[in-house]
Amino acid sequence: MLSALARAATRRPLTVMLLWGLFLLLGFGLGTGVFARLSDNVPEVPGTESESAAQYLDREDPVGESISGVVAGTAVSDPALRADVERAVADVRKVAGVAAVPDPYTTRGLTAEDGQALIIPVTLEGGLDDDDAERTLDAAAERIREIDAPDVHVSGGPLLGQQLTEQAQKDVKFAELVSLPVVLALLLVVFGGLRSALLPLVIAVSGIAGAFLALFLFSEVTDISVYAIQVTTMLGLGLAVDYALLMLMRFREERRHTEDVVEAVHRTVAAAGRTVLFSGLTVAVSLTGLLVFPSVFLRSMGLAVAAVVVIDMLAALTLLPALLTRFGGRIPPAKDRPEGEEGRFFARLARFAARRRIAVLAVAVPVLLVLAVPMAGMKIAIGDARQLPTTSEARQLHDTVGDHFPPGAGVTPVTVVVRPGTDAATVDGIRSLSPASSARELPGGATVLEIRPPGEADGKEATDLVERVREVRGDEPVEVTGPAARLVDFREMLGERAPWAALTVLAGIFVLLFAFTGSVLLPLRTIVTTLLSLAAALGAVVWVFQDGHLAGLLGTEGLGALSLTAPPLIIAIAFGLAMDYELFILARMGEARRHSGDDAQAVVDGLRRSGRVVTCAALLLAVVFAAFMTGGFSPILQIGLGLTLAVLIDATVVQMLLVPATMSLLGRRAWWAPAPLRRVHDRFGLREEPVEEPRPRVPTGV
Template identity: 40%
Template sequence: MFERIAELAIRRSRLVLVVAAVVVVLMGALGAGAFGKLLGGGFDDPASQSSRAREVIDDKFGGETNLVLLVRSADGRVDSGAAEKSGKALVADLKKEKDLANVVSFWDTRSPDLRSEDGREAVVLARVAGKDAELQENAKALIDDYAGTYEDTLTVKAGGSAGVSYEMGPQTTEDLVLAESIAVPLILLLLLAVFGTVVSALLPLAIALIAIVGVFAQLFVVGSVTDVSLFAINLTTALGLGLGVDYALLMISRFREQLAAGASVEDAVRGTMSTAGRTVAFSAATVAAALAALMVFPQYFLRSFGYSGVGVVLIAALATLFVMPALLNVLGHRVDKGRMPWVKPGRTADSGSSVWGRLARTVMRRPALTALPVLAVLLLAASPLLGITFGTADERVLPEGAESRQVSASLRDNFNGNDAAALHVVIDEAVDKAPLASYATKLSALDGVARVETSAGVYAKGRAEATGPGNAALGRDDGQQLNVVSKLTPKSDAAKDLVAKVRSATPPAGTDPLVGGGDAELVDSNDSIGGRLPLAIGLIAVTTFVLLFLFTGSVVQPLRALVLNLISLGATLGVMTWIFQDGNLSGLLGFTAQPMETSMSVLMFCVAFGLSMDYEVFVTSRIKELHELGEDNESAVANGLGHTGRIVSAAAVLLAVSFFAFGTAKISFLQMFGLGSGLAILIDALAVRGVLVPAAMRLLGRSAWYAPRPLRRFHDRFGLSENGPEAAPAPRPVAPHPQERNPSGV
C-alpha cells in the first residue's frame, strides 16, 4: 500500500497537491461554523439517578434553577427605600421574559433565606428555558440584558450553571487564541533550529494547517449529529498542530537522510514512504486506539474527545501520507533551501545523534545503576496519587474575578445556605401531605442541612419553620420536589456524604425518590467513570498489545512498553495532583486548588498514553529495522536511538509546546490538561526513551524479541514489516530469529 501511495505522489504530485488545496478550502468553509455546534457541560451520565431526577424536574416542575442573580443595593438594605422598589421592578421584568420560568426572589416571597445576613444582598432564582445550544443563547441574551446596573440603585451579577456557561464559552475561545498565538511562532522557531533550513521548517506547519482546518470541519460535522463538548476544540487543535508537526518531522528527516545517502529524489520518496510512512500509519493507529477508549464513557464530554480525537489523528496521518510525499517529490533537493547561518554544510538535523547513541551505550553498560535513579524520581513524582481526590467542574475553574464565582462565594459566605447548590429530591408520584412532612422533617435533621423546602412548608433542624405554607410550585398531584439546602462547601467530602445520607433516608411508603443536584451529580459521575474505567484501560492495553505485536513480532515488547508508559503516566498525574489539588504553584499559575477534575484526568491519561505510544513506535521501528538487518540487540538499540533520538526529542519538544501553551489558560482544568500532557510527553521522550528503554532492552537481552512459535508464524504472515526499499547503505544479511539460532534458549 505504501509503495502505491509513493508512486501516486511521484507520478501525480501536482494533482495530489491541487486536490489537497481544494479539500482544505472546502474544510475551511465547513469548519467556519464549528463553534456554533459545540456545547458546554457534558460531565453527567444520562442514566444516573441525578440525571433522571433532573429529567423529572424538567418535565413536571419547570426545570432546576440554573440562573442565580445576585442583587446588591448600591446604598442601604435591599428591603427598604429605592432598593425595595427597584428589586420588585426587576422581578416583574424578569417574569415577563418568555425564556425564564420559576422566577423566585426575596421581594415576592419575603423569605429571609433569600436575603443576605447583612441585608445588603438578595438573590433571584430562575430557570432559563431551552436545551444545549438554545439554552446557551437564551442565557447569553438574558445576562447581557440584566447583568450590571439596574435603575442606578442595584447591581446585578449572574451565577448558577447558566452564568458559568455564559463566561466559560468566551473564555475558552480566548484561551484557544492565546495558546495558538504562542505555540505557532515558538514551533516555527524550533523547527528552524531543528532542520536548519527555511523550506524544511515550513513543511510541517503546512501539514499542521491541514490537520487544524480538518479539525474544525470534523467538529462541525460531528457536532451536527451528536453532542460535542466545547472543550474538544482545544484538545483537537493542539493535537492537530502537534501530530501534524511530529509526523511531518519524521517524514522529512527520513527523506533528507535518503538524499544524503545518495538516493535520487524518487527513490528517496519511495524509501521514506516504505519506512517512515509505515511508522506514521502505525503510530496514528496506536494514538487513535487510546483515544477511542474514551467512547466507552456515557458522558458526552469524554465521548466527544473520542470522536474528535480519533478524527484529528486520522486527518493528520492522511495529510502526512498523501500530501507530504507529493511536496517532497516536487521540492526534491530544494527542501534544504534557505539554510540558516549556524548550520554547517553537510550537517543536517537528520544526521545520527552521537549523543543519543552514547547515552544508550552508557545505559546498557550499567542498566540497573542508571535506570534505578530515574525510576526512583518517577515513583517519587507519582507519590501524590496516594492522596488524590476527584471532583467535577464548577465555577471555581474560572478566574477569581469571574462574576459566577463571586455569586457562588457570596451565597456560601453571606446567606443561610446555598440555594444554587441544593440537593433536589424528586418523588415521581402522588404523596400525601403528612408523609411528605414527615420525610422532610427527617431530612432537615441530617448533619449539614440548613433547611428543606417543600410544598408543605419549610423544615429545619427536625421541625417545621413558621415561614408560610411552603412553595406551591414544588408540589403536584402526581409528584413532589424537596430542596435540601445546606451550608456545606459544594463538592466537599461532607457534601458527598450528605448525598449518601439523603439517599439512604427512609422515604414515604411506596415511593422511590430520586436525588439530584450538583453534589449528587458529582457522586454519580465518579461512580459512572469509575465503573467504566477498567473497561477503557483494558481496551487500551489489549489494542496496544495487539498493535505492537503486529509491528514487532514480540510479546515482550508490548509488555515492556505498557509497563514503562504506566510509570511515566503515574509520575505525570502525581505532579498534576501536587500542583492542582494540593495548590502548589497556584499563585504563579493563578488557579484555585480543588480536587482533580475526574473527566479531565481520564482524558489526560488517554491522550498522554496515546502520545507515549507515538514515540514508542518512532524508536522501536528503527531498532526493529536494524535488528532485522542483522545487528545484535545492543547495537540495534544504540544505533536505533542514535538515529531517532534527535527526532524524538525534537518532536517531543514541539508537541509539548503546543500543549504547554494552554498553561496560559484562565480555565484551570485546561491548564492542568495542557501542562500535564506536555509534561507526560517530555518525561516519555527523555527519561523513558533515553534511559529506561535501553536499560530494559539490555536486561531483557534476546528475550526482548521473544514470541511463541505459533505467534511468530502468525506474525510472519500477517504482521507489519518496517523494511522497505532504501537508498541508504545496502542491507546486511538478515540474521535468524534468536530462538532459531538457539532453539534451546540457552
C-alpha cells in the same frame, strides 16, 4: 498500502494538494460553526439514577432555566440603589419568557447580612425553545447589568455555558497565536531553513482544520463539550508537527543517498511512514477506551480526538509526500557527518544506560513512583466558577457571593424525588438529614424534596448527603438528582467501566505493538514503562491543582479535586502519545538490528539515529501543550500540564534511560515471540518495504 499512498502522492501531487486545500476551506469555514453548538453538560450519564430522576422532573414538572445577578460594592440599602434595583426587577419581570424574579429586599436570604450585596435570581418559563430562551436570558441579563452599582455580575445556568464557550474560543485563539510562532522558531533551529520549517506548520494547520471539521460533524449527532475545542486543537496541532517532523527528517536523511526526489519520498514513506501509521493507530486505539464509558461526553471526546489523530496521520502520509514531491528538491539533505559523529550524545547516553542498567532502573523507577504518590489521593469533582479566570464574569459572581453570603448560598440543592407509595417513615428520615429542606407536590402524586447542603454543590458534604439519602431510602421508590448526585453516579460509572476500558486499550496496544515489532516482550515492557511515566505526570497534576502546590504560578488555586474531565482525558491521550516516541526508537533499533545482527549495538545505533527526532518532537509537542496553559480555564490547565509533563517525562527518563536499560537487560530476548506467533507475524504483520543500504550520491547526468 504505504507504497500505494506514496505513488498516489508523487504521481499527482497537485491533485492531492488541491483536495487538502478544499479540506482546509471546509474546516475553517463550515467547521468553525461548532463553536455555536458546544455544551457544558459534562457529568450526564444515560441510565443512571440521577439522569432518570432529572428526566422524570422534566416531564412532570418542567421548570425553566435560571440565572442570577449579584449587586455589590456599596450599601444595598442606599435609597437610590434600592430604587434602581426595584425598577430593574420590575423590568425583568416584564420580559417575555421570564417566570419569576423575587424581590431581593423582601425575600429571605437574598440580601447579605453585611448589607453590602444582594442576589437577583431569574427563573424562565418551562418549555421555551432554544432561541426564545436565549433571547429571554440576554434581555434579562442586560437589564440587570444596567443597575448603577460598583459591582454587577450576571451568570449561572445557560449564561455560564456561554461564558465557558467564549473562554474556550479566546483560549484557543491565544494558544494558537503563542504556539505557532514558537514552533516555527524551533523548526528553523532544527532544520536551518524556512522551507523545511514551514512544511510541518502546513500539516499542523491541516490538523487544526481537521479538528474543527470533525467536531462539527460529530455535533450533528451528539453533544460536543466545551472542552473539546481546546483538547482536539491542542492534540491536532501537536501530533501534526510530530509526524511531519519525523517524515521530514527522514526525507533529508534519504536525500543524502539519492538525487531523485521521488525516490527519496518513496523511501521515506516506506520507513518513517510505517512508524507514523502505527503511531496514529496506537493513539487512536488508546482513545477507544473512552468509548467503553456510557458518558456522552467521554464517548464524543474519544471519537472526536481519534478522528483528529487519523486526519493528522493521513496528512503526514499524503499531503506531506505531495509537498515534498513538488518542493523537496529545494530542501537540502541532512549534513554528512564522520562515522560515529552523528547522534554522538544519544549514543553515549545509550551506552551509559546499557552499562549501568541496574543502577538506572534502581534510580529512575523509584523517582517516578514517588512522583506518582499524590495520585493515590486523587479526587474528582464537577467544579464551579473557580475553574474560570478571575477576570470572567461567572468567577466574579462566585467570589462576590462567597465574600458576602454564608457557605452554601446559591448552591444547587440535592433534589429527592419521592414517588407515590413511599413509606412515610422513609420520607421523615430523609427530611431529618438536613434542616435546610423544602418540599413541593407534583401533579402525579410525587413529592420533590430539595435539601440544601453546606459548602459547594459537588463538595464532600453534598456527595455525603446523596449517599445518606440513598441509604435511608432502602428499596423505596425514591430517586436522587442534582449536581452532587450526578457526580456520585459519574464516579461509580468510572469505577465500574475503567477496568474494561483499560483491558480494551491494553489489548489493542499489545496487538499493534506485536504487529510492529514481532515481539511479545517489547509490548509488555512498553506498557509498563508507559504506565510509570503516566502515573508520575498525573501525580504531579494532583499535587498542583488538587493540593494547591505552586498553583499560583499557573494563575489558579488548589481546588481540592481535579475536574472530572481531566483524569480520563490525560490518561487516554498521554498513553497514546507515549507510544509515539517508543515507536520512533523501536523502529530505528529494529532497522539497526536487521542490518548488523548485533542486539547490543542495535540499542546504541537506534537511539543514536532517533534521539534527535524524539527530543525535537517532544519539545515541540510540549510547547504546543504549554501554550494552552496560558488560558485561564482550570480543566484545560490540568490537561495541558498533565500532557506536557507526560511527554517530557516519557521523552527523557523513559526513552533515553529506561528503554536502553531494559533493552540491554533483555538482550536478544526482547525480540522473542513463540513460534506460532512468529509465523503469524511473518504472514500478517505490516512490515516496511525493503530499504536499500545507503549508497553514495551520484550527481545527475553522470
